[in-house]
Each structure stands twice: as structure tokens, then as C-alpha cells.
Amino acid sequence: MSILALIAQQGELKSSALEAVSVANQIAQKADMQLIAVYIGPPLADQLKRLEGFGIEKIVVFESEAVTYYQNDICVPILQKLVTEFDIKVIIGSATSIGKEVCASIAAKLDAELIQDCIEVDWDDGLQAKKPIFAGKIISDISFTNMPAIISVRPNILPVIRNREGAPEIIKREMPHVPHAKSIKNIVREAKSGVELTEAKVIVAGGRGIGGPENWPVLQELCDVMGAALGASRSAVDAGWIHHTHQIGQTGKVVSPDLYIACGISGAIQHQAGMRNSKVVVAINKDPGAEIFSSCDYGIVGDLFEVVPLLTKEMRKLLS
Amino acid sequence: MKIVVLIKSVPDTASIFKVAEDNKFVVIGNPKFIMSPYDEYALEEAIKVKESVSGEVVVVSFGDENALEVMRTALAVGADSAILVENSDADSFTGKGVSKVLAAVIKTLSPNIIFAGKQAVDDDGCQVPERVAEILGISHASAVTRFELQGLTAEADREVEGGYCTMEITFPALCTVEKGINTPRYPTLPNIMKAKRKEIRKMTLEELNLSADDVRPGLTVNSISLPRQERLLKKLEGEIGAQVKQLTSILREEKIGL
Numbered sequence A: 001m002s003i004l005a006l007i008a009q010q011g012e013l014k015s016s017a018l019e020a021v022s023v024a025n026q027i028a029q030k031a032d033m034q035l036i037a038v039y040i041g042p043p044l045a046d047q048l049k050r051l052e053g054f055g056i057e058k059i060v061v062f063e064s065e066a067v068t069y070y071q072n073d074i075c076v077p078i079l080q081k082l083v084t085e086f087d088i089k090v091i092i093g094s095a096t097s098i099g100k101e102v103c104a105s106i107a108a109k110l111d112a113e114l115i116q117d118c119i120e121v122d123w124d125d126g127l128q129a130k131k132p133i134f135a136g137k138i139i140s141d142i143s144f145t146n147m148p149a150i151i152s153v154r155p156n157i158l159p160v161i162r163n164r165e166g167a168p169e170i171i172k173r174e175m176p177h178v179p180h181a182k183s184i185k186n187i188v189r190e191a192k193s194g195v196e197l198t199e200a201k202v203i204v205a206g207g208r209g210i211g212g213p214e215n216w217p218v219l220q221e222l223c224d225v226m227g228a229a230l231g232a233s234r235s236a237v238d239a240g241w242i243h244h245t246h247q248i249g250q251t252g253k254v255v256s257p258d259l260y261i262a263c264g265i266s267g268a269i270q271h272q273a274g275m276r277n278s279k280v281v282v283a284i285n286k287d288p289g290a291e292i293f294s295s296c297d298y299g300i301v302g303d304l305f306e307v308v309p310l311l312t313k314e315m316r317k318l319l320s
Numbered sequence B: 001m002k003i004v005v006l007i008k009s010v011p012d013t014a015s016i017f018k019v020a021e022d023n024k025f026v027v028i029g030n031p032k033f034i035m036s037p038y039d040e041y042a043l044e045e046a047i048k049v050k051e052s053v054s055g056e057v058v059v060v061s062f063g064d065e066n067a068l069e070v071m072r073t074a075l076a077v078g079a080d081s082a083i084l085v086e087n088s089d090a091d092s093f094t095g096k097g098v099s100k101v102l103a104a105v106i107k108t109l110s111p112n113i114i115f116a117g118k119q120a121v122d123d124d125g126c127q128v129p130e131r132v133a134e135i136l137g138i139s140h141a142s143a144v145t146r147f148e149l150q151g152l153t154a155e156a157d158r159e160v161e162g163g164y165c166t167m168e169i170t171f172p173a174l175c176t177v178e179k180g181i182n183t184p185r186y187p188t189l190p191n192i193m194k195a196k197r198k199e200i201r202k203m204t205l206e207e208l209n210l211s212a213d214d215v216r217p218g219l220t221v222n223s224i225s226l227p228r229q230e231r232l233l234k235k236l237e238g239e240i241g242a243q244v245k246q247l248t249s250i251l252r253e254e255k256i257g258l
């Protein structure tokens, strides 16, 4: 019996992949199963070294320059075969956009249950997971009663823990050729200087209080100083001030940074659905009655155009 | 072009959610049911495709009687017909079971394209559409932000971490859609009136030849709880400059985000 960790492929190993492997390691130890990992994607080269310390016994590697993006028609048959070959009982992936698609596909093929976006995973005579529902307003604690059991782990919540000796055995295999119905034309990496929202340790977010797209530089400067990612409320997105990829909330991204600085955001429940898991929340708003002040750690009542530049200046001093 | 849209009725996102005394069920005060927001984008995209090449849009849902009103709304917005697999116990089905139900309905329809929201905002399950596609053996793309019909194929963009990718899709295919793909229209009064006369076809699990075994959950909910939220709720005081200094020194001392 073994556990299979899915290593997400984005040209480089993301911390979300290492977090999923850490969870898999912890479950493998508790359940006394061997840990197998699979990687499907462009050559990883020396990045494979970063997968040491997690107690992975074997990494099955399918490398090809042609597969830069998860293609379910290629990956799913590979995973299906591995499940039989290694007697896989548990599959653990990352709840990234691609990771969730892989997990859903393989779950269907195995007729297995799947819980996406887990924030806690444990083993007690079977796999257990905690998952936010209703946009994070409720946490559900669920047990699998059947195997194989599949979960994806929400990025940026669980720690990366290397606590085992030894390096995994690397098994390189030929990428199978599949004539696919969905062909990937190209991948565009957004040429943005910024940090990815879902992996960011600090997020500075702006709402309608920003007043217009011409004012983003006020927040961007603070982002640059703090190495933060720029987020936005839906009102700012719907007003056309910024692209939807920046939206945080129920119909945007769910983020969990160490520090979330909300500027000119009222704190609607749908916005909170996206940032509730932030470790520390700072609110800057000129309305002392704004809802955000009842769910933040530190609040400054004031005009963001006065507060943010001052904060940028202080942070620059502190960090230089 | 035959287009199917998967629709789910969910409690209004602004509802108050509470934990029942047995810690197993969610209690929703005075619930009002709405179409899951991402499904609105899926429906809009389907209607747009239909308008560009002609065809028909069928909305399909699995749910209890609360789904009827939402299906009615879908018809008013522009769907041609609706099928509801009605089950008073629909809430207890997991993604595994629901996808089998929906796939069984869709098999009888043989659509060219299926659109669905990227997730439902009640259970945030993020799996039913992809599972449906796998069961039907058709290709799928998740979280699509642009969909353009190009003759017999379509070009679609999807977000991936750190960017997006463009794909060519051949039919039949399923796409789940992300916010930003379009702006959903509102139903007009004449269309609301017309929708009242359209029939919502109801089906049962028996008609679909699904047994209890096929849809039996492999999960049990041990408990539900409210998220831990211990915010400090500290409003800083003094003039703005002093507040900012106080904040930076807290961040430094507590090593927050540095």
C-alpha cells in the first residue's frame, strides 16, 4: 500500500508542491505506507534535489519539453497505471488551478472520492481532512470511508517539513504519446514584476477607495518595498480598474498570506471569503464604521492616500 | 450546436450560516436560493455561442425543489429547455455521485459543448464538471477566461499559476468558466413571462438507471465548525504619522511579513 504525491509542474517546483509532499510524508508515516511521487512535465534537472528529506521512496519522472502544461489526456492514463503498479491508496496533490483539475480527473477515473482545497489533513484509521465550505464561512471535518482517497491541499497554509533521511530513487520513464483532443497552443507567462497572489507572504489590496486606476502606483510602491503582491476587491475589478486575476474573495482568489493590508476596502463578507485565512490583517479605511475594522488585527482610520505613502516610507527605512 | 449548461442552486452568498447543535449540519437563516455565481457566467457563454452559430441551450441540474426557481431564471435568461433531476436528498450526494447523475442525463443529449461554473459556492467542491467530462470520455478545460468559436473548434484561455495558456479545443468538450469571461445578462420582463410557459422536465434517478450503490458517498462528515478567527481588533491611536510608526514597529517586533 502506498501514497502518491503529485508534483505540480510549472517549470519549477513551487512551494505548493513541497507543501503537498510534506502532507503526504506525514500521512505516510502515520499510516505506515510507502511514499511514491510522480512528476510529469518539462525536465526538472537539479530541482529534483529539492524533493529530498520528505521520505519519498521513489519518484517516477515523465519528462518532456512538449508537456509544459498539465494535459489531462496525457496525465490521467499515467496516473491510473501508477495506482495499479504501486497499489496506491491515497493521492495527494496541490489545490492550484491545474492541481484541482488533475485531482478531479483521476478521481473520476478511479471512481474515488475527492476533497479539494484541504486546510488540514490527518490519518486516524483512515484519511481525514478539513475543508472550508460556503466560501470559508464553515469548516467541514470529513473522513473518507473508501479508498483510494484523493485530496488536494490549499497552497500557502501548511508548512514545508523535511524530517527524513535519504534521497528518493529516481525512476525515469518515457512520456507516452497520446493524440490529444485539446492541444496547447502556447503558454503566456504574465510579464509582471509582481509576486503571485496565492503564494505571496504579503498582500497589499485596494478597493473602491482607491478612487481610480491612476492611483494603483500608491499601493504598488508599498508592494515593491515589501515584496508584496497586489490584490483588489471586486468593486475595483468590476469598475475596470484592474484585471480580474487580482480579485480576492468569493468569486476571486482565496489567499492566505502572513500579512494582508486592506486599503480602501469595506470588508464585505464576499471579500472576506478570500482573505479570511491571512495570519495578520491590517485595515486602512477612512470610515471608522467600516466592516473591515471588526475583522482586522490592526486598524488605521484615515485617508489611504495619506497613510499608505507614510507606511511605504517607514517600511523602506525599516527594510533598508 | 447543442450546448448543455450545468446549473446548481445554492443559498444566497450573503446568508447567515450557523452550525446546528449536533455540529453536523449548516443552518441557514431564511435561505434564498440563487444560481451559483460561476454558473451565471457559464450560461451567458452558452447563450453567446448559440447566438453566434444558432443551436440550442439545455440547462441541467441535480437538486431538490429549490432548484426549480433557479432553472426558471435560466430559462428567462435565454436557455431553451431545462432538465432537473429532482431528489429531496440531493445535498447528501458527494461530487462522485452528482457527476454520475449529470453524466447520465447528458449522455441522452449528446451535446457538442458543455459549460459549467468552475465551482459551486456552497460546497466549493471543484470537481463535478471535470468528473462529468471524464465519465463521458470527452476533453475538458477548467477555469476558462476566454472562449472563441472558430469553425469546428474553439480557442480558449485558462489561467495557470503565473500566467495563462491558450488551447485549441475540439468538440465534444466541457469547459468550466472563471469570472471575467463575460458579463451575464439579466432576464427581460417579456422573457420572464415566456419562461413561465416553458416546461422544466423532471427526471428521477431510477429513470437514469442509477442504483444506490452507484451514488453511495465514500465520505462522512464528522463535524462542522466556524472558522477560528481571533483577530486582535486593535484600532491604532494618535495622529496618522504616529499610528503608522506604531504599526511598523509591531510588524518588526512580531516579524510579520518581513
Ligand SMILES: Cc1cc2nc3c(=O)[nH]c(=O)nc-3n(C[C@H](O)[C@H](O)[C@H](O)COP(=O)(O)OP(=O)(O)OC[C@H]3O[C@@H](n4cnc5c(N)ncnc54)[C@H](O)[C@@H]3O)c2cc1C
Residues within 6 Å of the ligand: A206, A207, A208, A209, A210, A232, A233, A234, A235, A236, A247, A248, A249, A250, A251, A252, A253, A263, A264, A265, A266, A267, A268, A269, A270, A271, A274, A284, A285, A286, A287, A290, A302, A303, A304, A305, B013, B037
Ligand atoms: C455573489 C457575489 C460575489 C462577490 N464576490 C466578491 C469577491 O470575490 N471579492 C470582493 O471583494 N467582493 C465580492 N463581492 C462584492 C462585495 O459584496 C462588495 O461589494 C465589494 O467587496 C466591495 O468592494 P470595496 O470594499 O472595494 O468597495 P466599497 O464597499 O465601496 O468600500 C470602499 C471602502 O473604501 C473606503 N474609502 C474610500 N475612500 C477612501 C480613502 N481615500 N481612504 C481610505 N478609505 C477609503 C470607504 O470608507 C469604504 O469602506 C461579491 C458580491 C456578490 C453578491
